[in-house]
Amino acid sequence: MKFDYDLFVIGGGSGGVRAARVAAGETGAKVALAEESRMGGTCVIRGCVPKKLMVFASEYAEAMHEAVDYGWDVRIGGFDWTKFRTRLERELDRLEGVYNRLLQGSGVTTYAQRATVADAHTVELADGTRFTAKHILIATGGRPSLPDFENAGLGITSNEVFHLDELPKRLLIVGGGYIACEMACIFNGLGTEVTQFYRGAQILRGFDDEARGHIAEHMIRHGIAIHCGTNILSMEKGRDGIDVRATTGHSFTFDQVLFAVGRDPNTRGLGLENLGIEIGRRGEVVVDRYSQTAVPSIHAIGDVTNRVQLTPVAIREGMAFVETVFKGNPTAPDHDLIPSAVFTQPEYGSVGLTEEAAREQEPIEVYSTTFRPMHKSFIAREDRVLMKLIVSQATRKVLGVHIVADHAGEMIQLAGVAVKMGATKEDFDRTVAVHPTMSEELVTLKHPVRSA
The missing domain is CATH 3.30.390.30 (FAD/NAD-linked reductase, C-terminal dimerisation domain)
Known part of the structure; x- marks a missing residue:
């Protein structure tokens, strides 16, 4: 059977882009990639890159205070969120352009629309166009989870946090994982009054207990109000912001509520279940050690498999996929001892x-x-x-x-x-x-x- 493409990648994040580029550029495969949002995926557009730039911005307040103590004559003024956000968005535009040029330079055909899987060798775009492919790679990543209670929509997730119209004066962050804690430190450094709710006994569950305690003490000493064993009982729009009642019985008012309560794999509506591909409890695509699903022509890499949700891991999985499928060198990605x-x-x-x-x-x-x-x-x-x-x-x-x-x-x-x-x-x-x-x-x- 003659296919339209040797490989069709669904998802333009770090893992999918790397697999597409290497398959096309190093093996001569005819490759296409579809991305419904912005090229670069979570890491470049909604995650690692903008977050790290916000970390840099947030560290300057403390650095300026330290500079004064070191003898420098420094005037410590306010933070201009609009100026920073404008520059941030310009940088994300630049990086998205880099990704597009890299794909184009490798000979990958791109489609700026949603794609789903029609059968083991067929991909359907949102406009109804269908393409056949010898191999299909699912690299759709993940999305922030939202709690299921009334008025939860008043809050935002990490997808929206980089594009706020203004810097909130009072921010509630719900969650105790690394994203929640990073955001708490960022906004605290930018001058926001930060409160953090976490239902567990200590933040950063799954990490070393001694390190968790050390970080929590530091965050509290620097002004972050951490409430462990606490969750939202109710929230509603009030006259002065978002009114929140906590499970502890206390009431608060915030300008913004940020939910950082985990991430779910992006498998909704892809059509995978109809093909006999196993979907796990969290919605993840279940794959073997070579990233292959129960359908031999379909593989999956990155956060959508819920193995290790880290950008460098997705890239490694993409490279291993190309080695296995297009270079005839069966290679299982190594998930052991990841820094x-x-x-x-x-x-x-x-x-x-x-x-x-x-x-x-x-x-x-x-x-x-x-x-x-x-x-x-x-x-x-x-x-x-x-x-x-x-x-x-x-x-x-x-x-x-x-x-x-x-x-x-x-x-x-x-x-x-x-x-x-x-x-x-x-x-x-x-x-x-x-x-x-x-x-x-x-x-x-x-x-x-x-x-x-």
């Missing part, structure tokens, strides 16, 4: 096991320290750094590294290389410290603080 960073203030970088997970697995030693870094202690700031190693008693391998500090994301990338290579505690000990730095503590931790 990650949470861009709270300070940042949290981690790789490997948490202390809690490691001690369930085997006997361990924990090497941990907290201290005021030189930069902060010189100007009498109370902010502290956390450095932590989780070590196997049997093999001496470093099972996990956890860093809470400014620029922890930069540090954990390099620590991730060592952990991925199987470095032992003694390998860390043999490495000469770089002085004076925060990161030298990782190679000078001589005695465990506890064993488990």
Whole structure:
């Protein structure tokens, strides 16, 4: 059978774009890609990139106060949200153009409309046009979840947060995951009065308990009102904003409510269930280790599979897909020991096991320290750094590294290389410290603080 395309990709995020580009550019495959929104997907348009730029913007207030204490004559004024937002939108437009040019340069045909799957080898666009493809790749990503209660529509999600008409003076953030905590720190840094509701006992569930507590203490010390064990009971439009009643019985009024309560895979209405493709409990496409669905001609990568929701992982999965399907080299994406960073203030970088997970697995030693870094202690700031190693008693391998500090994301990338290579505690000990730095503590931790 002759197909219109060798590969049709549904979704123009980082994973889908990379798979399309590599398949077309390196194997000569005839490739098409459909994206119903903006090219670049969540990371470039509604996630990592605009978020990190907002992180940068939010750090300047504290930096200016610190500059004064260091002797600089600095005038600390207000933050111009409109000026920042205009520049942000211009940057996102530029990046979207880069993505489009990269696809065009690789010979990929693009369609700026929604696509669904009609059968194992047929894709249908929103205008009714149908194309056949030897292989179909689902890379539709995820979307923010919204709670199901009356007037929840008064709030916004991370999709809208970058395009607010004005900076809210009073903001409620609902959720305790990394997106919620990052947004809390961002808006706090921009001058907003931030309140955070989380139904659990401590923010950042799933991360290392000691690191979670360290970050929460820092956020509270810098003025974020964290209410754990708390959720919204009701919300309605009031005269002075959005009136919220909490499950604790307290009432609040906010200018804006941001829901950051998780993300769901984008599989609604794609037609996958009709083909016998298994859809999981969260709406994810179920795939095997090679990203193949129950229909051999259809694969899925990225957040839509709900494996590891990180942009670099989606890109790796896209590359592995091309290796497997178009280069004849069966390659399963490696999801083990993935470094990650949470861009709270300070940042949290981690790789490997948490202390809690490691001690369930085997006997361990924990090497941990907290201290005021030189930069902060010189100007009498109370902010502290956390450095932590989780070590196997049997093999001496470093099972996990956890860093809470400014620029922890930069540090954990390099620590991730060592952990991925199987470095032992003694390998860390043999490495000469770089002085004076925060990161030298990782190679000078001589005695465990506890064993488990």
